[in-house]
Amino acid sequence: MTEELSDILDEYVHVPGPLLLVLHAVQRRLGFVPEEAVPYIAERLNLSRAEVHGVLSFYHHFRRAPSGRHVLQVCRAESCQAMGAEHLAQHAQQRLGIQFHETTVDGAFSLEPVYCLGNCACSPAVMIDEELFGRVSPEQLDALLAERGGER
Amino acid sequence: MSAIVYVPRDAAALSVGAERVAAAIAREAASRGIDLTLKRNGTRGMCWLEPLVEIAIGSERYGYGPVTERDVAGLFAADFLHNGAHALQLGRVDDIPYFASQQRLTFERVGVTEPTSLNDYLRHGGYEGLRNALRMQQQEIVQAVTESGLRGRGGAAFPTGIKWKTVLDTSSPQKYVTCNADEGDSGTFADRMLMEGDPLALIEGMTIAALAVGATQGYIYLRIEYPHAERALTEAIRSAYSAGYLGPDVAGSGRRFDLEVRLGAGAYICGEETSMLESLEGRRGEVRVRPPLPAIKGLFGRPTIVNNVISLASVPIILRRGAEFYRDFGVGRSRGTMPIQLAGNIKRGGLVERAFGVSLRELLYDYGGGSASGRPIRAVQIGGPLGAYVPESQFDTAIDYEALSGIGALLGHGGIVAFDDTVDMARMARFALEFCAIESCGKCTPCRIGSTRGVEVIDRILYGVDRDGNLRLLEDLCETMVEGSLCGLGGMAPFPVRSVLRHFREDFLKPPTR
Numbered sequence: 001m002t003e004e005l006s007d008i009l010d011e012y013v014h015v016p017g018p019l020l021l022v023l024h025a026v027q028r029r030l031g032f033v034p035e036e037a038v039p040y041i042a043e044r045l046n047l048s049r050a051e052v053h054g055v056l057s058f059y060h061h062f063r064r065a066p067s068g069r070h071v072l073q074v075c076r077a078e079s080c081q082a083m084g085a086e087h088l089a090q091h092a093q094q095r096l097g098i099q100f101h102e103t104t105v106d107g108a109f110s111l112e113p114v115y116c117l118g119n120c121a122c123s124p125a126v127m128i129d130e131e132l133f134g135r136v137s138p139e140q141l142d143a144l145l146a147e148r149g150g151e152r
Numbered sequence: 153m154s155a156i157v158y159v160p161r162d163a164a165a166l167s168v169g170a171e172r173v174a175a176a177i178a179r180e181a182a183s184r185g186i187d188l189t190l191k192r193n194g195t196r197g198m199c200w201l202e203p204l205v206e207i208a209i210g211s212e213r214y215g216y217g218p219v220t221e222r223d224v225a226g227l228f229a230a231d232f233l234h235n236g237a238h239a240l241q242l243g244r245v246d247d248i249p250y251f252a253s254q255q256r257l258t259f260e261r262v263g264v265t266e267p268t269s270l271n272d273y274l275r276h277g278g279y280e281g282l283r284n285a286l287r288m289q290q291q292e293i294v295q296a297v298t299e300s301g302l303r304g305r306g307g308a309a310f311p312t313g314i315k316w317k318t319v320l321d322t323s324s325p326q327k328y329v330t331c332n333a334d335e336g337d338s339g340t341f342a343d344r345m346l347m348e349g350d351p352l353a354l355i356e357g358m359t360i361a362a363l364a365v366g367a368t369q370g371y372i373y374l375r376i377e378y379p380h381a382e383r384a385l386t387e388a389i390r391s392a393y394s395a396g397y398l399g400p401d402v403a404g405s406g407r408r409f410d411l412e413v414r415l416g417a418g419a420y421i422c423g424e425e426t427s428m429l430e431s432l433e434g435r436r437g438e439v440r441v442r443p444p445l446p447a448i449k450g451l452f453g454r455p456t457i458v459n460n461v462i463s464l465a466s467v468p469i470i471l472r473r474g475a476e477f478y479r480d481f482g483v484g485r486s487r488g489t490m491p492i493q494l495a496g497n498i499k500r501g502g503l504v505e506r507a508f509g510v511s512l513r514e515l516l517y518d519y520g521g522g523s524a525s526g527r528p529i530r531a532v533q534i535g536g537p538l539g540a541y542v543p544e545s546q547f548d549t550a551i552d553y554e555a556l557s558g559i560g561a562l563l564g565h566g567g568i569v570a571f572d573d574t575v576d577m578a579r580m581a582r583f584a585l586e587f588c589a590i591e592s593c594g595k596c597t598p599c600r601i602g603s604t605r606g607v608e609v610i611d612r613i614l615y616g617v618d619r620d621g622n623l624r625l626l627e628d629l630c631e632t633m634v635e636g637s638l639c640g641l642g643g644m645a646p647f648p649v650r651s652v653l654r655h656f657r658e659d660f661l662k663p664p665t666r
Binding site: 114 | 336378416437452493567590
C-alpha cells in the first residue's frame with residue numbers, strides 16, 4: 001500500500017486543492033480509503049489528520065472499508081419515488097438479504113442509496129458500478145444481479 | 153455510399169439498452185453484408201423513445217424507437233435504412249411534434265452531432281461565438297451577456313452578466329471560471345444531457361467567460377454520479393486542446409485558458425456555490441458565510457465566476473446570434489429559453505427547451521402526455537427537492553421566474569417531477585426534511601438540527617399525537633429554518649413542506665399510522 005500511496009501523493013502534491021483528488025485516486029486504486037492511509041496523506045499534504053478524516057467522512061462517496069465486488073446504488077429521490085423506487089429498494093434489500101450501507105456475506109454486492117442519478121425521465125433508476133439502468137422493474141433488477149454473480 | 157445510423161450514447165439511452173442495440177445493428181449489418189457507419193450522438197431528449205435509432209438519408213434524419221435488441225433484425229427486414237415501414241417507425245425526427253415545437257437554442261446540437269467531434273461542432277456553428285468574442289472588448293462581452301437577459305439556470309436565477317461584471321471589475325493577478333456541474337436535484341438532467349451531448353458548447357462558454365473577465369484557469373465541478381459525462385467532457389477537452397481552443401494561445405489570440413474537470417464525491421450540498429468552492433479546494437463541502445461574494449473572493453480567495461452548466465452553455469449562442477436574438481425569446485424578466493425536464497410519473501418524460509412563458513399544463517399534458525400510470529396527476533414538484541409541490545389547480549401557471557414565485561413555487565433548475573393520485577403527500581413532506589437531514593453540511597443549527605426535529609414532528613403528526621399542536625410546531629420550525637439557515641438547503645427544504653401543508657393538508661389528517 002505504501003508504494004501505491006506515495007505514487008499517488010507524488011502525482012497530486014503540487015496540484016492546488018489536492019485532497020479530494022488524492023482520496024479519489026486512493027479509492028480507485030484500493031477500492032476504499034484505509035484508516036492507515038490517513039496519517040500519511042495528512043503528512044504529505046501538510047494537513048492535520050483531523051482535516052483529512054473530516055473530508056473523508058464528509059462525502060458519501062468515500063468508503064472507509066472495502067465494498068462488495070459490485071456496488072448497487074438504488075435511487076431513492078423524488079422522481080424515482082414517483083415510479084415505485086421504494087418498492088424497488090425494498091425488493092433489493094430482500095433479494096440481497098441486507099440493508100442499505102451493507103455488503104452481502106459472499107462479498108458480491110454492497111447496497112447503497114443514491115439521491116438522483118440524473119436519469120429521471122427513465123425512473124426508477126439504479127446504477128451498478130458505473131453502469132446506469134432505467135425503467136427498472138424488480139424482475140429486471142433480479143436479472144441484473146444474477147448476471148453479476150448475485151445468486152446466493 | 154454507406155448508410156449512416158445514429159444510436160445515442162447518452163446515459164439515459166444506454167440505461168435502457170442503447171449499447172446492446174448498437175451492437176446488434178453492427179452485427180446484423182455485417183451478417184447481411186451491408187456497409188454501414190454507426191455514429192453515436194447525444195439524446196434528442198425524447199427519453200420515452202430511447203433507444204431512438206436514427207437513419208441519415210441525405211440531409212434528413214428518420215427515426216425508429218424505442219428500439220430493443222430484439223427489434224433489430226426486423227428493422228433490417230423492413231429496410232429501415234431507407235425509412236421502410238415498421239411498427240417503431242417515427243418518420244422525420246424533426247417533425248415529431250414533441251421536438252418540432254421546441255425552441256432549441258442551448259440544445260441546438262444535442263442529439264444531432266457526435267458530441268466530442270470538434271469537426272462536427274465547427275460544422276454546426278461551434279466556436280463562432282468565441283470568434284466574435286475575440287473581436288470584442290471585455291466590457292462588450294459582459295454587456296452582451298447582460299443584455300441577453302440570461303439568468304443563472306442552476307436555480308438562483310441571478311443575472312449572469314452582472315456576476316461577470318463584478319469579476320471583471322475586481323482587480324487580481326489570478327481569476328477563475330468555475331462551472332457548477334453538481335446537478336443533484338431529483339427530476340433534473342439537463343446538465344448531464346448537455347455535457348454528454350454537446351460538451352464543447354460548455355467548453356466554449358467557459359472560454360468566452362474567461363476572456364470576458366480575464367481568467368486563465370477553469371474548473372468544471374462534476375458530480376461523481378455522472379461517469380458518462382466525465383468521459384465526454386474529458387474527450388472534448390482533449391479535442392479542444394489539440395486544436396488550440398484551450399491552452400496558452402486560445403484560437404490564436406495569445407490568451408491563455410486552461411480547463412480541467414474535478415469530481416465531487418456524492419454530497420448534494422456541493423451544488424451550493426460556496427460549498428462547491430470549498431470542495432474544489434479539497435475541503436469539506438461546508439458553506440461559506442457571504443459576503444464576501446465568490447465574484448470578489450471565491451476559489452483560493454480569488455475573484456471567481458461560478459455558473460451552472462446551462463448558463464455557460466447558453467453563452468456561445470448569445471455571442472454568435474447576438475444578445476437581442478436571445479432576449480427576444482421569453483416573457484417579462486424571464487428572457488431566452490429554459491430546458492424543462494419532465495420526470496417522475498409522466499408518460500413522455502424528457503427535455504423540452506422552450507421560451508419562457510409556456511404553461512405547466514402544456515408541458516405536462518401536451519408534451520408529457522399525462523401520467524405514466526394513466527391515473528390523474530395530483531401534484532408536481534418543480535425545482536428539485538427544495539421546490540414546492542404544486543396542485544392541479546395551479547397548472548395554468550407559466551414557466552416564468554416571477555409567475556412561479558407568485559404562487560410560492562420556484563423554477564430552480566427546471567425539473568418537473570409528476571406524481572399521480574396514489575402519492576402520499578405527507579410522506580413527501582417528510583422526505584424533504586429527511587433528505588435535508590442526510591445532506592446538511594452541518595454548519596448551521598436550523599438546518600442540521602431543524603431537519604431531524606422536523607422529521608420527528610411529522611412522524612408525531614402521522615402517528616396522531618397532538619396533531620394541532622404539532623402542525624403548529626411544524627409551521628414554526630419551517631419558519632425558523634427559512635429565516636435562520638445559512639444557505640438554500642436549510643432555507644428552502646421547508647418549501648415543499650409548506651406547500652403540502654397549504655395544498656395537501658388532508659394527507660396529514662388521515663387516520664393515524666404506526
